[in-house]
Amino acid sequence: MNEKTRDVVISAPGKAILHGEHAVVHGKVALAVSLNLRTFLRLQTSSSGKVCINLPNIHTFLSWDLTLLQPLLPENRGNDGNVQELDPSLMKKLREFTGIAEGSTDTQSMAVFAFLYLYLSVFAKSPVLPSMTVAVWSELPTGAGLGSSAAFCVCVAAALLSTQGTISSPQILENSTARWSVEELELVNQLAFQGEKIIHGNPSGVDNAVSTWGGILRYHAGKMTPLERVPVLRILLTNTKVPRSTKTLVAGVKDKINKFPTILIPVLESVDAVSCKCEEILADMATCSATAEHYSMLEELIDINQHHLNVMGVGHPSLDVLCRATLARGLHSKLTGAGGGGCGITLLRPETDCCVIHSTIQDLKAFSYECWETSIGAPGVQLHSSDRRQS
Ligand SMILES: Nc1ncnc2c1ncn2[C@@H]1O[C@H](COP(=O)(O)OP(=O)(O)O)[C@@H](O)[C@H]1O
Ligand SMILES: C[C@@](O)(CCOP(=O)(O)O)CC(=O)O
Numbered sequence: 001m002n003e004k005t006r007d008v009v010i011s012a013p014g015k016a017i018l019h020g021e022h023a024v025v026h027g028k029v030a031l032a033v034s035l036n037l038r039t040f041l042r043l044q045t046s047s048s049g050k051v052c053i054n055l056p057n058i059h060t061f062l063s064w065d066l067t068l069l070q071p072l073l074p075e076n077r078g079n080d081g082n083v084q085e086l087d088p089s090l091m092k093k094l095r096e097f098t099g100i101a102e103g104s105t106d107t108q109s110m111a112v113f114a115f116l117y118l119y120l121s122v123f124a125k126s127p128v129l130p131s132m133t134v135a136v137w138s139e140l141p142t143g144a145g146l147g148s149s150a151a152f153c154v155c156v157a158a159a160l161l162s163t164q165g166t167i168s169s170p171q172i173l174e175n176s177t178a179r180w181s182v183e184e185l186e187l188v189n190q191l192a193f194q195g196e197k198i199i200h201g202n203p204s205g206v207d208n209a210v211s212t213w214g215g216i217l218r219y220h221a222g223k224m225t226p227l228e229r230v231p232v233l234r235i236l237l238t239n240t241k242v243p244r245s246t247k248t249l250v251a252g253v254k255d256k257i258n259k260f261p262t263i264l265i266p267v268l269e270s271v272d273a274v275s276c277k278c279e280e281i282l283a284d285m286a287t288c289s290a291t292a293e294h295y296s297m298l299e300e301l302i303d304i305n306q307h308h309l310n311v312m313g314v315g316h317p318s319l320d321v322l323c324r325a326t327l328a329r330g331l332h333s334k335l336t337g338a339g340g341g342g343c344g345i346t347l348l349r350p351e352t353d354c355c356v357i358h359s360t361i362q363d364l365k366a367f368s369y370e371c372w373e374t375s376i377g378a379p380g381v382q383l384h385s386s387d388r389r390q391s
């Protein structure tokens with residue numbers, strides 16, 4: 001055989017939302033940061049006549065013959081992933097092919113559906129479907145509010161677009177990584193957003209934007225702006241390990257807004273004001289030096305937002321326990337991501353003693369929670385290696 005095979009390794013970060021989760025789905029401002037916890041993907045093209053996916057975090061190992069996938073190709077074969085809406089006819093064919101019901105929130109079904117959708121949309125314009133093995137593994141807990149779905153979709157989108165040739169294979173730099181151009185990252189972000197639509201139902205796009213671009217972002221109505229002036233923030237992440245589905249929680253908030261619009265809309269507006277106030281305080285802290293007064297205000301905003309999220313119906317007893325346990329040590333917490341369990345963030349002051357942090361972590365471990373002190377603002381999607389060989 002005289003074909004070129006590709007072997008690429010890509011990674012993308014998870015995120016924490018400081019303020020604005022759920023409200024951002026309804027056009028309000030969110031502030032989000034990338035985390036130093038990443039999802040990794042390896043894509044190897046082959047001549048096996050099959051597409052194989054290995055997803056060890058969710059115990060999913062599947063393969064399909066290309067002859068079975070070929071008839072699913074969308075009728076509009078000019079699609080390069082640069083689309084706004086999910087293709088209804090491809091969605092229907094995929095539902096029939098996989099037997100996955102509309103509205104399913106099953107972990108494996110959503111990942112497989114999103115992967116196949118992205119694979120078929122990217123290679124729709126190729127003369128033949130390529131055989132490949134794709135493995136995805138992650139440092140992020142799955143379904144816990146840290147954007148594992150977005151990191152998964154961003155890695156898959158970047159790997160497929162790069163293999164198809166829609167985006168380049170940038171030169172690996174001395175730090176053993178490479179980034180794509182702004183235009184190429186926009187294509188990755190748009191395609192990843194399609195995958196997020198499959199997993200979340202109605203995503204705002206903030207998670208895939210942070211995973212694509214990295215850093216600390218303000219996100220509003222589809223537009224992201226990197227925050228230029230931000231102080232160094234210390235954040236403790238806690239996973240309550242209570243499972244939940246973003247799709248179900250986002251749908252629940254929408255139902256509540258429809259049921260009580262005059263009550264819920266002002267809550268969303270108040271969350272918007274919390275995000276804007278937080279942005280203002282962070283800029284002030286970065287410009288002048290950060291004071292105790294700044295931290296007190298950030299802590300109050302965290303408390304206010306946690307109450308608002310409870311009003312939206314996305315709290316959980318496990319998160320109440322987190323907030324109470326940290327407050328007993330003088331620390332303020334809120335849920336992050338979709339809530340209903342999953343993770344919370346706790347703000348640490350620069351002077352917070354390591355004994356206090358240690359004792360807090362011990363208290364939380366007693367509830368079987370898991371904690372990490374994170375660093376924020378990690379780089380967005382990166383290429384780690386890219387080999388092209390004659391086979
Ligand atoms: N490492 C992974 N491997 C396979 N699928 C993943 C992985 N990470 C996330 N997913 C997909 O994303 C879904 C979780 O998304 P979601 O409910 O939005 O939670 P979150 O994004 O907060 O982790 C999982 O059910 C799975 O379908
Ligand atoms: C609740 C929401 O604001 C964030 C969801 O994040 P996660 O999937 O729970 O990590 C939804 C969205 O913005 O799409």
Ligand SMILES: [Mg+2]
Nearest residue numbers: 147149150246
């Ligand atoms: Mg998600």
